[in-house]
Amino acid sequence: MRRLWLVFAAGLAAVSPVWAQQPANSSGRPNIVIILxxxxxxxxxxxxxxxxxxxxxxxxxxxxVRFANFHVAGSCSPTRAMLQTGVRSHRAGVGNMPETIPPQHRGQPGYGTTLNTRVLTLAQRLEAAGYYNVLVGKWHLGMDPADQPRARGYHRALALLQSGADNFENKPIHVLYNEVKWTEDSQPVVLPAPFYSSTLIVDKTIAYLDDPARRGRPFYASINFLANHIPIQAPDADLARYAGRYREGWDALRQARARGAAARGLLAPEPAMVRMKSTADWAALTPAEQTQRAGAMAAHAAMATAMDREVGRLIAALKARGEYDNTIFVFLSDNGPEPSDPVNLGTFERMNVEAFYDLRVERQGRPGSLTVIGAGFASALAAPFRGYKFTASEGGLRVPLIVAWPGNPQLQAGRIARGLAHVTDIAPTLLALTGAAGAPTPARAEPITGKDLSPMLTGAAETVRAPDEPLGYELSGNAALFEGDYKLVRNLPPYGDGQWHLYDIVRDPGETTDLAAREPQLFAAMQAKYAAYAKADGVLAMPAGYSAPDQIIAYATAELLVPRLLMLWPYALGLALALVGGAWLWRRRRRTARRIAP
Structure with missing residues (x-):
């Protein structure tokens, strides 16, 4: 028996190099990598x-192909729901995020804050077509096992269930959550120490793709980086690279970014821009304030470069396996840049920040720090657009999109697609490119609402939407309707005045000239179309006085107040004992003094 085993082992050793040389994907269908x-x-x-x-x-x-007019939602969960399903966010069940939904909306149709059971994810559709699916990084579409990636078509998944987490340590964003929630294949997991989030995400992706369970199947990898969510953190070498780079401030950067976009052919030269009220005068800041803000922006740049390097490492791994050319790559951001500054959100949040983070300027971007760029630099990163994350302005909704398939000559390399595109278009496009669009689906499945962008990738068409075809959007009361070159938009306070405005976002991407008075018929018609969209998708009106930032603080306080008080009880007990002991000694001394008094 022992001899038979030795013969078998020798034979296995002889043929295993041959197996190792075989391509992991032997199906002929392309792999998919979505980089979010x-x-x-x-x-x-x-x-x-x-x-x-x-x-x-x-x-x-x-x-x-780069897309110059591509739109997502103003916050992460709704974008991720639409990217995963190809279905508009309310229909997919994520009409709002857990952190911003008003209590009155919880549980209402379209407001479950998790993917509902009527929608199929891209992973579920591709699984039916024989794909091996993995997800690594931020999920933020449900906490329960039934709502996690393994239940939605992914064979392997390392998932962060919250909006963000620390990048160097296994701990939460202390201003939002009391504990961090990572799972692997729906089981709670503690991340290995030490780690850096972007490196960990690519390490795990490569490991999953090397799993023998693939068995020659094409893969779909959903890679969801934490970069550049709060807290902004990066390796020291990347931080050093950008030290002092942003001393001129956000106004200079905004102008340079707008010129850069025009120079690369993405926008017309010198587009008009507005100055956001939240953007302070850089020259009016003290030297210390300028140093702090410039350092935060340097950390943002460092974190982005660190993420890009990890993307390069994944690409190198695919090239080494002979899978690069037959892989479709999709890169996008989940929303525009983050303007929030937890340090200045109120007394309770300030106490949390100071209790858990090192706020020294020289520690920005490093382990233990809480670094944010704030509204000034957020506005610059969205140049030349108005607004940033949370808003329905272009700075919140228009983000970069790259689609590449290196081995497919039909995709016009280096092309810029200028037609309107939307995050719901990604899923149907990938299904079409992989030949999986015809895979069987349950009759109850919510139909995909996005469009196949293939004609825009090949240059066969500049747009996949008719000039009078409306595309509606809403999140936290901030709303928009796109139609041809025009955009109807409304932002609630503190991001806007709560009124509807009309812009030509092709000629005026900065949303500087309101056309409502000049085009009253178009303005009224688009409002009517928005009302029809809102009714069809079950969009609810926001409660009186609602504010997304205030709602975030309210939920954070409710989650964190009791745990923070419990953390303080030893100190409170010690103080109480000290006071009681002090009072007892004081009374004893008084009695002693009375007894010995003459």
Whole structure:
């Protein structure tokens, strides 16, 4: 028996190198890699006009197609729901995020804050077509096992269930959550120490794709980086690269970014821009304030470069396996740049920040820090657009999109697609490109609402939507309707005045000239179309006085107040004992003094 085993082992050793040389995907169908960045502005990628070093994303852009007029939601969960399903967010069950939904909306149709059971994910559709599916990184579409990636078509998944987490340590964003929630294959997991989030995400992706369970199947990898969500953190070498780079401030950067986008052919030269009320005068800041803000922006750039390097490492791994040419790459951001500053959100949040983070200027971007760029630099990263994350303005909704398929000559390398495109279009496009669009689906499945972008990738068409075809959007009361070159938009306070405005976002992408008075018939017609969209998708009106930032603080306080008080009880007990002991000693001394008094 022992001899038989030795013979078998020798034979296995002899043929295993041959197996190793065989391509992992022997199906002939293309692999898919979706690279989802977090809170990147339109011009954060070098190929879109920015100064940040993103050579690997730039290379994909030159091999593929860049989209100049691509839109997502103003916050992460609704975008992720639409990316995963190809269905508009309310129909998919994510009409709002857990952190911003008003209590009155919880549980209402379209407001479950998790993917509902009527929608199929891209992974579920591709699984039916024989794909091996993995997800690594941020999920933020449900906490229960039934709502996690393994239940939605992914064979392997390392998932962060919340909006963000620390990048160096296994801990939460302390201003939002009491604990961090990572799972692997729906089981709670503690991340290995030490780690850096972008590196960990690519390590795990490569490991999953090497799993023997693939068995020659094509793969779909959903790679969801934490970069550049709060807290902004990066390796020291990347931080050093950008030290002092942003001393001139956000106004200078905004102008440079707008020129860069125009120079790369993404926008017309010198587009008009507005100055956001939340953007302070850089020259009016003290030297210390300028140093702090410039350092935060340097950390943002460093984190983006670190992420790009990890993208390059994944690409190198695919090239080494002979799978690069037959892989479709999709890169996008989940929304525009983050303007929030937890340090200035109120007394309770300030106490949390000071209790859990090192706020020294020289520690910005490093382990233990809480670094944010604030509204000034957020506005610059969205140049030349108005607004940023949370808003329905272009700065919140228009983000970079790159689609590349290196081995497919039908995709026009280096092309810029200028027609209107939407995040719901990604799923149907990938299904069409992989030949999986005809895979059987349950009759109850919510139909995909997005469009196949293939004609825009090949140059056969500039747009996939008719000039009078409306595309509606709403999140937290901030709303928009796109139709041809025009956009109807409304932002509630503190991001806007709560009124409808009309812009030509092709000729005026900065949304500087309101056409409502000049085009009253178009203005009224688009409002009617928005009302029809809102009714069809079950969009609910926001409660009186609702504010998304205030709602975030309210939920954070409710989750964190009791745990923070429990953390303080030993100190409170010690203080109480000290007071009681002090009072007892004082009374004893008084009694002693009375007894010995003459």
């Amino acid at each position: 960045a977090d809170d990147w502005g339109f011009t954060d990628v070098g190929a879109f006009g920015g100064e940040i070093a993103t050579p690997h994303l730039d290379a994909l852009a030159l091999e593929g």
